[in-house]
Amino acid sequence: MRTFSFEKLNVWQKSRELVFEIYKVTKKFPDDDRFGLISQMRKSSISISSNIAEGTGRHSNKDKARFTEIAYSSGLELLNQSILSVDMEFLKTKDYDSIRKEPTEILAMLDGLYKSQLNS
Numbered sequence: 244m245r246t247f248s249f250e251k252l253n254v255w256q257k258s259r260e261l262v263f264e265i266y267k268v269t270k271k272f273p274d275d276d277r278f279g280l281i282s283q284m285r286k287s288s289i290s291i292s293s294n295i296a297e298g299t300g301r302h303s304n305k306d307k308a309r310f311t312e313i314a315y316s317s318g319l320e321l322l323n324q325s326i327l328s329v330d331m332e333f334l335k336t337k338d339y340d341s342i343r344k345e346p347t348e349i350l351a352m353l354d355g356l357y358k359s360q361l362n363s
Contacts, residue, residue: 249299254352258292258314261345265321268342272333280333284324290317291349308360315353318346 249255265288269281291314298310325342328334334342 247296247299249296252295252299252356254349254356255292255295257345257349257352258288258295261321261342261349262288262292264342264345268334268338271338272328276333280324280328280331284321284328287317287321287324290314291321291353295353304360304363308357311353311357311360315350315357318350318353322346322350 262285265284269284272281294310294314294317298307298314301307301310322343325334325339325346329336329339
C-alpha cells in the first residue's frame with residue numbers, strides 16, 4: 244500500500260490524534276449542543292489534518308503554504324471554541340489543559356511548515 248507524503252508529517256499525525264481527543268471530550272457536552280460547539284469543534288479539528296493532507300497534493304509551494312495557513316486558522320478556531328466551552332462549563336479545566344497543549348504544539352509546527360514552504 245502506498246504511503247502519501249502527508250502521512251509522514253509529524254504535524255499531520257499529531258493533528259489526527261487531536262481529532263480523537265476532541266471527539267472524546269465533546270461526547271461529554273450536553274446533548275442539546277450537538278449542533279453548536281460539538282459540531283464546530285469536531286469540524287475544526289478535522290479541518291486541521293484535512294488541510295495539511297490537501298496541501299501536500301498541490302504543486303506550487305505557494306498553494307501548499309495556503310493550505311497550511313488554513314490548517315493554522317482552523318487550529319486557532321478550535322482553541323477559541325475550547326475557551327468558550329470552558330466559559331460555558333461544558334469542558335472541565337483538566338480537559339481544557341490537555342486540549343490547549345495539543346493545538347498549541349500543532350500551531351507551532353504549522354508555523355514552521357508554512358515558513359519552510361514559502362522559503363522553498
